[in-house]
Amino acid sequence: MKRILFLLLAGLSTCAYAQTWMPVGNWVHAQQNQITNTQTTYYNGSLYVAEIDGSSSNSVLQMYAWDGNSWSTLPSQTLSGWGYIYDIIGYQGSIYVIADGLIFRFDGTSWSPIGLPANTGWINRMAVINNKLMVTGDFNTHIAGDYIAAEYDGSSWNVLPDVGYTGTLYGGTEIVEFGGNIHVLTQTDSSTTITTNLFTFNGTSWDYAAHNFDNSSIQSIEFYAIVSDGQHLYGFDGTWGSGFYAIENDSIKLVNTLGGVVSISDYELFNGKVYLAGEFGAGSGTNRKSMALFDGQNITPLQNAPRGYLRSVTSDGNKIYAAGNFTQINGSTYNGVVSTLGDVAILSGQVFLDQNSDCQPSPGEQGLRSAIITVNPGNILVASDQWGNYSIGLTAGSYNIAGVNYTLAGHQNVVSSSCNTTSVTLTNGQTTQNNIASELTTTDPDLLVNLTASWRARFGFDEFYQLDVINIGATNESNVSATVTLPAGLQIVSASPNYSSQSGSVY
Structure with a gap:
């Protein structure tokens, strides 16, 4: 099931992971620079990739299928709009694609448009919920009220009730099912004070997804994206110093805050973790990492993910597949579709002020934030979080902790203790704990x-x-x-x- 999320999210992880990425067969299209965007889904034993081919005068929706052995080129669909794919999903034996705000169905032989709810507006995202194809967008063009969601049963549309919002809604931007209810993220009138722009539908009526905040100083919040790991629902705001929040028990709770700039284009749940596709970390363009893990606490860039921009991510249960515009995997130039088994060996621990000199964190001893740990080979740098915790995902092997720099955090009088372990051996699928004791050089x-x-x-x-x-x-x-x-x-x-x-x- 696909979720395509677009946001400008402030985020700089305290962790870095490494994985082995491989090309998926010999990619079939010839003009990489003509491909403007890509979305993927895995359905009924095949990987489907939908793209906009801008090599002709008209935008063309082109789709390919990977059966595990080879790629095949499927029939194309000419578009009348500017040419942009928002989402792709499998439903009732067909592949559905949202392009230019319209929805098209590929039945295995040919394409056909299936119309719009109430024959008006546009569609933005979709999900299969309760055996219905649920969509969100804006169906208000010729309908009084705020209609942001509809369901399709394979033959006809049913528009869900008016949200009943007192301000102005500009349509839904994301739709997920969580806790038995439908949740829709919306765009709202910026001049209207709201509790949140995330609404939930209980089968009869709409309401805010939550009415309370764990921090009394927060009066309202607008999310730019929502993510569910199956157990929790999270909202991301997209401002500088951005935070991500858990939405539960009628309350919005701040989980963590971040710094920097990140964009998220898609996500997929795999092996109990949420894989995010987009742009992450420092730098720009191909210097940024294109995938990250979200563990409910941190957004963590993957160390060896393809450089560039991954626009979509999906899974067949055994592998993660990703597609987009990127330049390198494992040091080789490549552009198309890649996969990984998710093999990660994790080194983690806490950088702390060792006041009793026993080289282990003790109650009352403070974790040191923003300490920079250097791991070799590779000169890999990772920063401790606000509690002093760090985590690095690497391929299996032997590593050396070359040093710790405390000056970024303003700890001018702190050095790494001589009792620390500097050499570690990591195994795939396992976490090796290595705390870093620190001591003062002045009283x-x-x-x-x-x-x-x-x-x-x-x-x-x-x-x-x-x-x-x-x-x-x-x-x-x-x-x-x-x-x-x-x-x-x-x-x-x-x-x-x-x-x-x-x-x-x-x-």
Whole structure:
């Protein structure tokens, strides 16, 4: 089942994984630079790849099938629009593709359009739920109200009831089933204050997916994508300093916050983990990693994923398949469809301040965030998270922990302890624990200052900041004060505890 997600997501992982990727047969199309986008699904024993071929004057929907031994080119469908594929899925023995906001069915021989719900609007995403083909989009063009979802039984459409939202909805952008209910992510009127732009349908009526927040300072949130691992439902906001949230028990709970820029185009559940396709990590273009794992806590780039941009990902239960525009796998140039068995050996642990010098984390000992661990061979760098935890996914073999750099986190007086293990041997499918003890080189106070924002608010809305001042030194410090200069356009509404002085934008 496919989910195609588009968002600008702030994200920089604290982990890196490595896998072995292989081309899937000899890819069949000749002009790689003419392929504008790609979507894949695995259905009834075959891998289907739908693409837009822009080599002709008209956009052409082209599809290929891999039967496990060879590729075959299937009939094409000429499009009248700009040429973009949103989603692909198998249902009732046919392959359905959303292209240019319309839905087409391939029955194994030929293509046919199947029309639109209420004969109006456009379709964005789809999923098979309760033996129905469920779609979301915007069906409001000639219908009063907010109609964002419909179901297709193979012959006719049924539009789900009006959402009943008091503001303005601009259609659904993602649809998933979770907990027996249908969840639809929407685009909303930015001038309207909302609880969330994620709605749920219980079979009779719509409601917000959650009404409460675990943080009382959060009044509303707009998600850019939703992901389900079968056990939990997560929402991602797409702002700088972005966070991802668990949606459960009528509450939206912040799981973690990230930094950097990431885009997510698709996801697939495989071997108990969520595989994300898109762009991840530092750099741009082919320098970015194209796939990551989401484990419910972190978004973690895969170390050896193809460089470039993977637009879609699917699985046959034994392998992960990915397709898109990329340039290298395992050091060789390639562009098309690749697969991996998901073979990963994991090295993990905690970077911590070893106050009792026993080389093991003890209750009360602080984990050190943003420490940079170097692993060789490969000069692989990974940063510890806010609790000091790190995790690196590598191929099986022997590795050396070459060193730890603490300066990025502001730990100027911290060094790695001599008791640490520097050589490790990793086995595929296993996790090797290796904690990294750290010690102070001075007894002076050492203050760590960290300012974080929950998300970037729209103009006229509140934005929430948290200022942490932490003494990681060996002695107490008194009479500590902090000065904050606000960017232009921001003013403090309230603070707890309150600020002691103000001069213009300086508090």
